[in-house]
Amino acid sequence: MSGHEWGPDGWSPDDDRLLDAPTIRPYVIARGRTEAQDRFDLISLAVTIKPTTGREVGLDPEHQTIVRLCRRPLSVAEIAAHMDLPAGIVRVLLGDLFDRGFVAVQQPQPEMDVLDERMYKAVLDGLRAL
Amino acid sequence: MAFGRSDQPKMPKAIKLLIAGGFGVGKTTMVGAVSEIRPLRTEETLTDRSVGIDDLSGVETKATTTVAMDFGRISIGDEFMLYLFGTPGQERFWFVWDELARGALGAVVLADTRRLADCFPSVDYFERRGTPFIVAVNCFEGAPVFELAEVKLALNLGEDIPVLLCDARKRESGKEVLITLVKHAYGKRPMATVK
Numbered sequence: 421m422s423g424h425e426w427g428p429d430g431w432s433p434d435d436d437r438l439l440d441a442p443t444i445r446p447y448v449i450a451r452g453r454t455e456a457q458d459r460f461d462l463i464s465l466a467v468t469i470k471p472t473t474g475r476e477v478g479l480d481p482e483h484q485t486i487v488r489l490c491r492r493p494l495s496v497a498e499i500a501a502h503m504d505l506p507a508g509i510v511r512v513l514l515g516d517l518f519d520r521g522f523v524a525v526q527q528p529q530p531e532m533d534v535l536d537e538r539m540y541k542a543v544l545d546g547l548r549a550l
Numbered sequence: 551m552a553f554g555r556s557d558q559p560k561m562p563k564a565i566k567l568l569i570a571g572g573f574g575v576g577k578t579t580m581v582g583a584v585s586e587i588r589p590l591r592t593e594e595t596l597t598d599r600s601v602g603i604d605d606l607s608g609v610e611t612k613a614t615t616t617v618a619m620d621f622g623r624i625s626i627g628d629e630f631m632l633y634l635f636g637t638p639g640q641e642r643f644w645f646v647w648d649e650l651a652r653g654a655l656g657a658v659v660l661a662d663t664r665r666l667a668d669c670f671p672s673v674d675y676f677e678r679r680g681t682p683f684i685v686a687v688n689c690f691e692g693a694p695v696f697e698l699a700e701v702k703l704a705l706n707l708g709e710d711i712p713v714l715l716c717d718a719r720k721r722e723s724g725k726e727v728l729i730t731l732v733k734h735a736y737g738k739r740p741m742a743t744v745k
């Protein structure tokens with residue numbers, strides 16, 4: 421886990437004090453919400469559009485962590501990896517944040533759009549420049 | 551799907567490429583060689599979606615399976631974000647393969663000439679699904695050296711499927727593999743035949 425991803429003042433899942441609760445709570449929050457677990461793709465990108473104050477009702481520390489992580493756009497897969505949570509749980513938490521207007525989520529290119537010529541050219545140029 | 555909002559900041563568009571192949575063939579190594587971040591790991595959990603019948607009791611059981619995937623990222627300017635996913639080694643995790651392959655631009659099937667048959671399931675899968683793919687032979691020391699034409703024959707690949715040699719540990723080599731894949735995918739896009 422990369423500690424620098426969290427702000428110096430922020431809660432981190434590595435905090436010993438919180439070790440037990442945070443590892444179980446996300447599963448409890450997400451329990452049974454299987455539909456929400458399919459809502460976003462692994463590469464859907466999330467970005468914070470409204471910061472939290474930390475006092476919102478119904479937002480858990482895991483929600484707050486996502487809001488902090490997504491100050492720059494991050495994929496569901498990256499959020500899950502940084503938080504060490506299964507992707508399905510992250511989808512549920514992200515759905516809550518989206519519904520309350522804290523994050524914007526951009527779904528990946530649908531298969532039709534993957535046909536865009538300009539995109540292939542940009543990707544090839546980008547790879548050549550690596 | 552309309553998850554976006556008009557007031558949202560400009561976001562890159564996410565694109566997905568897959569690195570598939572048999573167990574231990576170098577998938578994670580290749581992801582790491584080209585990625586701008588060290589490879590990350592994410593887990594998908596399968597619950598409720600597959601309901602099987604328990605052989606012994608005849609009672610319906612809910613299966614819970616967890617599959618781990620490694621992935622990396624390459625930013626293409628500020629407009630595109632390329633994600634590279636190593637597919638889980640075992641084919642029994644089809645549910646993850648299907649999710650990964652959905653919307654993917656294309657796939658690299660990594661092959662090891664010491665165990666060429668290990669990549670059959672990947673080749674079959676992408677052929678059936680119609681996902682553009684290429685085959686990259688990872689050159690381990692001491693592995694038998696085949697002509698690329700022989701590999702093509704052994705894998706029963708179509709004439710048009712690119713096959714190339716690579717070293718999964720080297721960035722330059724990984725780059726070449728990805729460029730070959732994107733060019734191939736470009737030629738395979740449905741519009742290419744219409745135009």
Ligand SMILES: Nc1nc2c(ncn2[C@@H]2O[C@H](COP(=O)(O)OP(=O)(O)OP(=O)(O)O)[C@@H](O)[C@H]2O)c(=O)[nH]1
Nearest residue numbers: 573574575576577578579639689690691717718719
């Ligand atoms: N000599 C040599 N070793 C390699 C090469 N590519 C990978 N390896 C080694 O082979 C081993 C397996 O590589 P991984 O990248 O973990 O393979 P993988 O396909 O991700 O494996 P699984 O995810 O377990 O299926 C590692 O010890 C790598 O260092 C190569 O080109 N040459």
Ligand SMILES: [Mg+2]
Nearest residue numbers: 577578620636
């Ligand atoms: Mg691996």
